[in-house]
Amino acid sequence: MKNEEEEQAYGWDAIDQSLSTLYGDFEPKHYGTLIPYELGGHDPLKGISAYAVNEPLPHWHFVTYGFTELYEKESEDPDISGYGFELTFRLMRQSGEEEPPAWALNLLQNMGRYVFNSGNVFRPGDYLDANGPICLQAETELTALAFIQDPALSLRETPNGRMEFIQMLGITADELEAMQVWNTIGVLESAVKYIPCFITDLERESVMHIPEVQEKVQDGMENDGSSTGxxxxxxxxxxxxxxxxxxxxxxxxxxxxxxxxxxxxxxxxxxxxxxxxxxxxxxxxxxxxxxxxxxxxxxxxxxxxxxxxxxxxxxxxxxxxxxxxxxxxxxxxxxxxxxxxxxxxxxxxxxxxxx
Incomplete structure (x- = not known):
């Protein structure tokens, strides 16, 4: 996984330790980047691991390597490692699927390009309109992304500074609108029993058709107002x-x-x-x-x-x-x-x- 020429992979080891605590010795599928981004490569992330998980539903659990400082400390802020987070993404795994779909790996690299080129970072509670299906090859209602703390991976202190694991979730246009008029965390917490572990399922319908969720969002908007300023x-x-x-x-x-x-x-x-x-x-x-x-x-x-x-x-x-x-x-x-x-x-x- 690691570049063998690097002697001190502090950040990489910290990510590995968090995943080892969660998955033990289970070996993930790992996809490294051949040509570094700083040397003209197309992909900014150093690598992406994908774990085949069976609970609560069969899915892939993707984890990025590269938004944080994986090796020696380079940034000036001693308290934050790189951008301060790595992305995770849980995607429904199809029956008999032995390799994670390439589009999901590309989506995570696209998120890397967005952050590296704009300097904008993701935080729990953010959302991003994709202006189209998050998977172009699928007929799906998921046209945007929401970001929340990964429920299984907690914030971690590393020798390079603090980092957290932020999970992406594919959402529909009306779910995005609900997050805009109320707030992302509130909408997701209202829908968590219908989206277990916030697993992205390209075939799912909007939770905004569920009366229980509608009522919670309406109450939240009336009581709290919109967090989108x-x-x-x-x-x-x-x-x-x-x-x-x-x-x-x-x-x-x-x-x-x-x-x-x-x-x-x-x-x-x-x-x-x-x-x-x-x-x-x-x-x-x-x-x-x-x-x-x-x-x-x-x-x-x-x-x-x-x-x-x-x-x-x-x-x-x-x-x-x-x-x-x-x-x-x-x-x-x-x-x-x-x-x-x-x-x-x-x-x-x-x-x-x-x-």
């Missing part, structure tokens, strides 16, 4: 209103249809509790906040929209994933333009149109 919105635009001698045209906020429905629920879960909500586009930031009166202001590429309760109710009631113009009576100088969202695959082909 910042959302990247790919389709986001702003056109200031124009004023002439005889007429004033309203400003236009443009949103993609994919974000429209969730945006209304997010406003309901944030603004009445006096929590701000920020949409960030490539060149524009729009921040919603609670106010005694409704209106908007613009300065240096940032738009601030104040909403009273009547405006929140009107916007959340009218926002739908359907293209068109929404005229607001609660904010006469603002309208919302919903445009189509085109979902594309990795080759750039449109696979779905929303709106």
């Amino acid at each position: 910042f959302l990247f919105v790919d389709q986001l635009g702003w056109e200031p209103g124009k004023k002439s001698l005889f007429r004033r045209t309203p400003a236009i906020l443009t949103l993609g249809a994919k974000q429209a429905a969730a945006a209304g629920k997010l406003l309901t879960g944030r603004i009445p509790k006096h929590r701000e909500l920020t949409f960030a586009g490539r060149e524009l930031t729009v921040q919603f906040r609670a106010g005694d009166t409704s209106g908007w202001s613009e300065e240096n590429g940032k738009v601030t929209i104040s909403l009273d309760q009547s405006a929140v109710e009107e916007i959340s009631g009218k926002l739908e994933p359907k293209k068109g113009q929404i005229i607001l009576t609660s904010i006469p100088n603002l309208s919302i333009h919903i445009i189509e969202t085109k979902i594309k695959d990795q080759d750039g082909h449109v696979v779905k149109v929303i709106g």
Whole structure:
């Protein structure tokens, strides 16, 4: 597993020790990287192990090697090893399947590329919209990922600093929306008996059709509000209103249809509790906040929209994933333009149109 030229594999040994405590001498399937990423290789992770587990259901338990410092300490923070985590992923194992599917290994390496290239790290409670099936070769409703502490692997102190094992879970679009309007951990804990050990099953249906889960999510949203204060919105635009001698045209906020429905629920879960909500586009930031009166202001590429309760109710009631113009009576100088969202695959082909 290890590079034999490395004498002190502190981080690698720490991961091995955690897995040895869990699985004893059971030998996993291990997939190493031939050409290091820093030398031009395509895969940033040094390796991925896959354990064939039978309880509570037959599944593969993947564990990465490479987000933490596997050998000598290199980063300046003595308390954290590398990015501070390794990813795990539990995937339903098919009958007679002796090798883990390649797409799962590729998915984990893609997560590595995302972190290594962006510097963004995953933490329990995060989510990530894949904008399409997490396995392109399968007909599956799972189009996003949620992240939670691996239930079988605890935080560990290593000579290179602290690290934790964060488990990925494939989720559906409406489960993602529920996590946005409430919070990831709450939704997952509400559904744990329907998703044992948070095993990803490409064939499963959404748990949001289960009345018990629906009720818990609704109660959580009403009591706690939404934990999502910042959302990247790919389709986001702003056109200031124009004023002439005889007429004033309203400003236009443009949103993609994919974000429209969730945006209304997010406003309901944030603004009445006096929590701000920020949409960030490539060149524009729009921040919603609670106010005694409704209106908007613009300065240096940032738009601030104040909403009273009547405006929140009107916007959340009218926002739908359907293209068109929404005229607001609660904010006469603002309208919302919903445009189509085109979902594309990795080759750039449109696979779905929303709106």
